[in-house]
Amino acid sequence: MNREETSSQAPAQPAVDPATPIIESRDICRVFGALKALTDVSLTFRRGEVHGLVGANGAGKSTFLNIICGIISPTSGAILVDGAEVDIRGPRDAAALGFSFIPQELSLVPDFSAIDNICLGLQKTSRLGFVDERKRARVAREVADRVGMTFSLRKPVRELSAAERGLVAIGHALARDVRFIAMDEPTASLSDIECRRLFQIIRELANDGVTVAYVSHRLDEIEELSDRVTVFRDGQIAARFERGAYDREDLLRGITGGASLETRESAAQVAEAAPVIFSADHLSDGHRVRDVSFDCRAGEIVGLAGLVGSGRTEVFKLVFGETPLAAGQMTLDGRPHHPTSVRQAVSRGVALVPEERRSQGLLMEESITTNISTGNWAAHRYAPPIPFINDRKSRSVAGSMVSTLSIKARNTGESVRTLSGGNQQKVVFGRWLSRDSRFLLLDEPTRGVDVGARQQIWGTVEGLAAQGKGVVVVSSELGELVFCHRIFVMVEGRMVAELAGPGVTEAEILSVIYRHQRQQEAS
Amino acid sequence: SSSAATPTPAATPAPAGATPTEAAATIAASVAVTGTVGIVGFDTTSPMDNTFATAAKAYLEKTGFTVLTQDPKGDPGQANTICSQYVTRQVVALLVITFNKDQMAQCMSQADAAKIPVFFSGSPLQDGMAGAVDNTAPPPINDVFIKYLKDNGITEILSLDYSPGTPCRLRAAYREDQLSKSGLNVKESKHEFPIPGQVVDSQNATAAWLAGHPQGAGKYAIWSCFADSSSGAVAALNQVGRSDVPIFTWDLTKAIVPAIKTGQVAATLYLDAPGIGAQDGQLIQAWLGGDTKPQGVLAASTIVTKDNIDQILAAHPEVMQ
Amino acid sequence: MQNVAPALGARQTRIRSFGQSVTLVIGKYGAIMVLALLFAWFSVAAKYFLTWDNSVQILNQAALSAISACGLTLVLASNQFDLSVGNTASLSGIVVAMLMINGVPIPIAIAAALGVGVAIGLCNSFLVAYLKVNALVATLGVGSAAVGVNYFLSGGAAQPFAFAAPAFNQISIGNWLGIPKDVYYMVAIVVVLWALLNRTVLGRNVQAVGGNAEAARLAGVGTMSVTSAAFIICSLCASVTGILLASVVGSGQPTGGDGYTMTAFAAAFLGTAVLREGQFHIVGTVVGVLTVAVGFNGLTLIGVPSYVQFFFQGVLLIAAVSFSTVARQHSKAS
Amino acid sequence: MQNVAPALGARQTRIRSFGQSVTLVIGKYGAIMVLALLFAWFSVAAKYFLTWDNSVQILNQAALSAISACGLTLVLASNQFDLSVGNTASLSGIVVAMLMINGVPIPIAIAAALGVGVAIGLCNSFLVAYLKVNALVATLGVGSAAVGVNYFLSGGAAQPFAFAAPAFNQISIGNWLGIPKDVYYMVAIVVVLWALLNRTVLGRNVQAVGGNAEAARLAGVGTMSVTSAAFIICSLCASVTGILLASVVGSGQPTGGDGYTMTAFAAAFLGTAVLREGQFHIVGTVVGVLTVAVGFNGLTLIGVPSYVQFFFQGVLLIAAVSFSTVARQHSKAS
Numbered sequence A: 001m002n003r004e005e006t007s008s009q010a011p012a013q014p015a016v017d018p019a020t021p022i023i024e025s026r027d028i029c030r031v032f033g034a035l036k037a038l039t040d041v042s043l044t045f046r047r048g049e050v051h052g053l054v055g056a057n058g059a060g061k062s063t064f065l066n067i068i069c070g071i072i073s074p075t076s077g078a079i080l081v082d083g084a085e086v087d088i089r090g091p092r093d094a095a096a097l098g099f100s101f102i103p104q105e106l107s108l109v110p111d112f113s114a115i116d117n118i119c120l121g122l123q124k125t126s127r128l129g130f131v132d133e134r135k136r137a138r139v140a141r142e143v144a145d146r147v148g149m150t151f152s153l154r155k156p157v158r159e160l161s162a163a164e165r166g167l168v169a170i171g172h173a174l175a176r177d178v179r180f181i182a183m184d185e186p187t188a189s190l191s192d193i194e195c196r197r198l199f200q201i202i203r204e205l206a207n208d209g210v211t212v213a214y215v216s217h218r219l220d221e222i223e224e225l226s227d228r229v230t231v232f233r234d235g236q237i238a239a240r241f242e243r244g245a246y247d248r249e250d251l252l253r254g255i256t257g258g259a260s261l262e263t264r265e266s267a268a269q270v271a272e273a274a275p276v277i278f279s280a281d282h283l284s285d286g287h288r289v290r291d292v293s294f295d296c297r298a299g300e301i302v303g304l305a306g307l308v309g310s311g312r313t314e315v316f317k318l319v320f321g322e323t324p325l326a327a328g329q330m331t332l333d334g335r336p337h338h339p340t341s342v343r344q345a346v347s348r349g350v351a352l353v354p355e356e357r358r359s360q361g362l363l364m365e366e367s368i369t370t371n372i373s374t375g376n377w378a379a380h381r382y383a384p385p386i387p388f389i390n391d392r393k394s395r396s397v398a399g400s401m402v403s404t405l406s407i408k409a410r411n412t413g414e415s416v417r418t419l420s421g422g423n424q425q426k427v428v429f430g431r432w433l434s435r436d437s438r439f440l441l442l443d444e445p446t447r448g449v450d451v452g453a454r455q456q457i458w459g460t461v462e463g464l465a466a467q468g469k470g471v472v473v474v475s476s477e478l479g480e481l482v483f484c485h486r487i488f489v490m491v492e493g494r495m496v497a498e499l500a501g502p503g504v505t506e507a508e509i510l511s512v513i514y515r516h517q518r519q520q521e522a523s
Numbered sequence B: 001s002s003s004a005a006t007p008t009p010a011a012t013p014a015p016a017g018a019t020p021t022e023a024a025a026t027i028a029a030s031v032a033v034t035g036t037v038g039i040v041g042f043d044t045t046s047p048m049d050n051t052f053a054t055a056a057k058a059y060l061e062k063t064g065f066t067v068l069t070q071d072p073k074g075d076p077g078q079a080n081t082i083c084s085q086y087v088t089r090q091v092v093a094l095l096v097i098t099f100n101k102d103q104m105a106q107c108m109s110q111a112d113a114a115k116i117p118v119f120f121s122g123s124p125l126q127d128g129m130a131g132a133v134d135n136t137a138p139p140p141i142n143d144v145f146i147k148y149l150k151d152n153g154i155t156e157i158l159s160l161d162y163s164p165g166t167p168c169r170l171r172a173a174y175r176e177d178q179l180s181k182s183g184l185n186v187k188e189s190k191h192e193f194p195i196p197g198q199v200v201d202s203q204n205a206t207a208a209w210l211a212g213h214p215q216g217a218g219k220y221a222i223w224s225c226f227a228d229s230s231s232g233a234v235a236a237l238n239q240v241g242r243s244d245v246p247i248f249t250w251d252l253t254k255a256i257v258p259a260i261k262t263g264q265v266a267a268t269l270y271l272d273a274p275g276i277g278a279q280d281g282q283l284i285q286a287w288l289g290g291d292t293k294p295q296g297v298l299a300a301s302t303i304v305t306k307d308n309i310d311q312i313l314a315a316h317p318e319v320m321q
Numbered sequence C, D: 001m002q003n004v005a006p007a008l009g010a011r012q013t014r015i016r017s018f019g020q021s022v023t024l025v026i027g028k029y030g031a032i033m034v035l036a037l038l039f040a041w042f043s044v045a046a047k048y049f050l051t052w053d054n055s056v057q058i059l060n061q062a063a064l065s066a067i068s069a070c071g072l073t074l075v076l077a078s079n080q081f082d083l084s085v086g087n088t089a090s091l092s093g094i095v096v097a098m099l100m101i102n103g104v105p106i107p108i109a110i111a112a113a114l115g116v117g118v119a120i121g122l123c124n125s126f127l128v129a130y131l132k133v134n135a136l137v138a139t140l141g142v143g144s145a146a147v148g149v150n151y152f153l154s155g156g157a158a159q160p161f162a163f164a165a166p167a168f169n170q171i172s173i174g175n176w177l178g179i180p181k182d183v184y185y186m187v188a189i190v191v192v193l194w195a196l197l198n199r200t201v202l203g204r205n206v207q208a209v210g211g212n213a214e215a216a217r218l219a220g221v222g223t224m225s226v227t228s229a230a231f232i233i234c235s236l237c238a239s240v241t242g243i244l245l246a247s248v249v250g251s252g253q254p255t256g257g258d259g260y261t262m263t264a265f266a267a268a269f270l271g272t273a274v275l276r277e278g279q280f281h282i283v284g285t286v287v288g289v290l291t292v293a294v295g296f297n298g299l300t301l302i303g304v305p306s307y308v309q310f311f312f313q314g315v316l317l318i319a320a321v322s323f324s325t326v327a328r329q330h331s332k333a334s
């Protein structure tokens, strides 16, 4: 895929009648080595429509959008823009055609400020050919307000939380005047407020005649937003729906290929007597976490709800020994828990599924086996005194993980880079399942994971809880939290409420959040 | 092995260089003068050049000068910088070790502007120099070498050269010159070794060359520019246990004494460092004493073989320190 | 930082302890302090150090290193490497000298030598940007190929041009308004490169590619051409260095410029400790070069034995960088 | 391999064009082919090349470089750098020689020299792993500090021990079963390092840290200790090289080992072109060392002028690496 992006030879847009689709793909195929990621995908995007793309992990959605936006080239097939065939040989060409793209895996320049990231690739120069700071700042400010970025646009994005980075990526796509925007799971790292705002933006764009291709695994979003929905399965188009002409069942059937999903019902109750595995009271890390208290009993699934930047990830960092405790107490199995390093926390049976699988979770170049065994090689030795590793052991462990989580891969030796987003997440998950950690911290565990996989993951989580493990989940999808036994609500680094589940509704959670948000703002 | 050279030892004939006493004689009797002299060293890692610097320093300090020395680590750019700094410090005279005039342009012009005489230790006298002690000494060893080639009907030789260094270049040039004059037909394999890495590189080159020139298939000799490359060559000979290839080289350092005794090094040139230091000093004194006529002297030198090594070491214990 | 966002952002402002602010300052200005300290120390310890002549001398001494180091900074900022800097300098010196010796007029000789730089830059960028060969290997290889060419031309011998083109000396020897010519060249080139890296689109793209090549590519930045540009400019600076060196020394030196690779790297890395968070930038590199130059000059004036020189350079490098690295971590740490 | 994921995975049909398989093979074995070609060519072109003595000689030549290069490979595999390899080797050589000259018994002298290696390794790992100083700066600094110590001890003069400890020569000079002793040492060390890197927990962790330090840390790998281990082993190998070198040459050489930094890097990077996808690994490094050694030896036998040597080394490096880099990209691309 190391294509050189030669300067665009995009056709000057001719006056075409609005009926002709803005983009039409004909029989697009894409092969990766031995694997067919897309087969004969023919699809049209109309002017000003919101076009939803759904499908299981690895169905080919990202690949398809990547092809349209010139990031990778199709193996065969044609792309027509305004009815004329074009050869999109790189992101530059795509940009020249008025396309922009929010990639699935956020790609920003860590050392650049939000402004520089948003203006990346924009040629905002003054007469002398120097970059025009003022103009750039103005552009950035506009999109920032539009998207609702409430953090400093000048500090390096390295210092922003995942969600905030997500917003920056969206801003980057909006900063150009475009007629087609591809959004690959834009809400994956957002929580409710941002999602609402984003949907608003999308509708505005549509009204202005901009076409939006929208990929998501959150089907209610799809149903709410899209005028048309296309379902991918195994690199082919499995179904097409017009707005209103389908229901959730149709989508699920399309995605899974008939295999029906048993709807998830709340997990088994936890015995009152169940011992407290972990407890935290009045935790503080100095700045981002101000006052956090919660606990988790054996067999319990506890949810942490909160807005973006509320400090949930930072709480996990404290528990996992990443950042030192400034104030407060933690206990694990009744004994005080003050890990000085991640290693120590892990050795005591704490596990973390981090927020950003690529940068924090995976060795992208390594095999699935390696990724699952990493940090646990010692367990795969022939016999403890012998320092040598028995690869048969590790391979079979990985193999069992691949099938339990039904990770979609050619074999356990496959490099995780080539896995689809969702499958990569499952691998991270597999790492901790393969060791019997007693206390699991899941930060956005189902981010970018397809409906089927979600069921499996939650299934496993409940399974683990049933075995008497403790689980704490951060999810920005409140819909996922409602199944938790208890839900703690965080606002601005403070634990403000505890809701007894299961059965809490999203609405309830939200109202709590907003009430405290307002209080905070008042005070 | 006895096949190694047996050239006549002892002080070398006139052209090859004067004995210390002679050299001293050629210089006007020193007048009592003082001041600060700046010595631009060559490279501390090159033992001989280093001893020259220290010897000159010793002599000058003994005779009441204050001496600054710095090591430009073989880099001419640095050498010029150091030189300019000495000019800034208004030294009374500059002494440049081993570097030659066409590497010191900036130094020369600044010194000239400041009316500071520049002396060179390790180069023939060229105009612009206030004086020079020529210790590159191409003739002595080369003459012995050529003679050896003649007498023993040598068929192939390996030369270990370092052209970027002036002494090595002059020595190699003289060798080529004499070879062509002599009309001998010996096949010559030239190898340029890099610095740093000179020892290992010379060793590998020699070893490979030896593999290509098995014992008995011909009559061989090795020409090595100075002590380090010789150490490499000796190491290679030891590795493959060959004793049929004598080495001709310059410099008498502790490192190659054993090889001289075994005859692996057939002949090397002992440059009397203290003597040369004295020569440098006397040139400076003479100039400052008012005799501002540029003069060049040949460094005091003696050919060393396994026959006279013991006397030499006895006479110059400093070699083994 | 202006533009702090309202609500959330405002409340997010970190309560920063006094200690942290201090270490923050150290982290930002630590390396510069080191330079200042050195300067102060030598002013006391070394006679003649604080003279006009000597200060000028320090700049003069820094000039050549600064030129090559700033060129290298561009490549480093694009997250690549160039180990061929020194060899390029040497080769350019040899080429300019030999051409003049063979009667080629000075301007043409210089142009040709610069051409050598561009050519090497092209080789590097072709290998690295287009064939995607690891930069260290590629430039190491190109470098030693350059040495080959160098020896092929010069036979490893110095190439004095004193007779052929005495005028060439005047390019870098001598002063304007009491300041050595090389200093003017350095200032000019540094300013240009600074503006290029910080104020032009190319510069921003270089930094973007350095920060996250993939992101830059997705944003429509022509990563290949950007990288190539960086390499070519770097080699060009290297050959300017080589040409000036030849002019200073009075001859083309087959290995004369080789030392600049390491000095340039040292300076550039020292520079990462200056002001910005561990990034490569021109100002930092210049400070780095000056620090080394001041140290070298001061020690020479004091007249310490040469092992102290080496030791000092090592310690200086470690001290300055770890100093601010650590300070930064502390100032960040919660 | 077994464990193909059920259903879904199976349904995706595999197809691979002939062209791709070819380039795949080239990508994997390209570098080895280059070595084979070289060997074949010299066997024809260079008399005596294919003799037992010479083949042994080549191995002997490769031995020391291989030891330092394989040590370096560990550090590179952990995604760090070590520029102090050569200086460490030189210093160890000086230390062992001077101790013996001053009457210290050989075993103790050796132990002390190895101690020097460990000490330098500790400095490096302290700076890099704990203070998080950029590895290039840190090791560059430590290296030049080591040079300082070196000159302080040796005064820059070679340190022959022929009189003090003639026996020491025997460590590496001479054969066992007609094969030079150094070759045995090389084989032993290479095998150990190979097993260490590929078959032990430490080795796997080194690779994990190299792949993504953050992820490794969050998976519970003690990144600091792992990195430190890599650095210490590397320096240890470097000082073994230095000691053997001293034994071969018959004296401690102040700069004798400096050349090894670059040769080790060249070899390790050549190695990335061997078998595995652009990763550093022992086998690759060994192939790299051999390629360079064969080239050097063969050319010397043919008796080419020395500029060809330099040129060849460069071209060889570039050729072998870009060859397989390009082939791989093609085999991957559609």
Ligand SMILES: Nc1ncnc2c1ncn2[C@@H]1O[C@H](COP(=O)(O)OP(=O)(O)OP(=O)(O)O)[C@@H](O)[C@H]1O
Pocket: A032, A033, A035, A036, A037, A055, A056, A057, A058, A059, A060, A061, A062, A063, A064, A104, A408, A417, A418, A419, A420, A421, A422, A423, A448, A450
């Ligand atoms: N660079 C690559 N090399 C090899 N195979 C790849 C590569 N990128 C994607 N694939 C494969 O192509 C298929 C489609 O991947 P893609 O990312 O398009 O799926 P997706 O629909 O986006 O899944 P998700 O919803 O999890 O993001 C997957 O089987 C994946 O393994």
Ligand SMILES: Nc1ncnc2c1ncn2[C@@H]1O[C@H](COP(=O)(O)OP(=O)(O)OP(=O)(O)O)[C@@H](O)[C@H]1O
Pocket: A151, A158, A159, A160, A161, A162, A163, A164, A189, A191, A288, A306, A307, A308, A309, A310, A311, A312, A313, A314, A315, A355, A476, C012
């Ligand atoms: N590495 C960092 N450096 C500086 N500030 C940070 C860093 N990471 C997060 N923050 C700040 O701390 C706040 C809390 O971030 P955190 O990621 O813990 O929130 P969160 O509740 O996990 O939200 P989400 O995970 O949904 O982004 C964020 O608003 C962000 O501004």
Ligand SMILES: [Mg+2]
Pocket: A061, A062, A063, A104, A184, A420, A421
């Ligand atoms: Mg995707």
Ligand SMILES: [Mg+2]
Pocket: A161, A162, A312, A313, A314, A355, A443
């Ligand atoms: Mg978070």
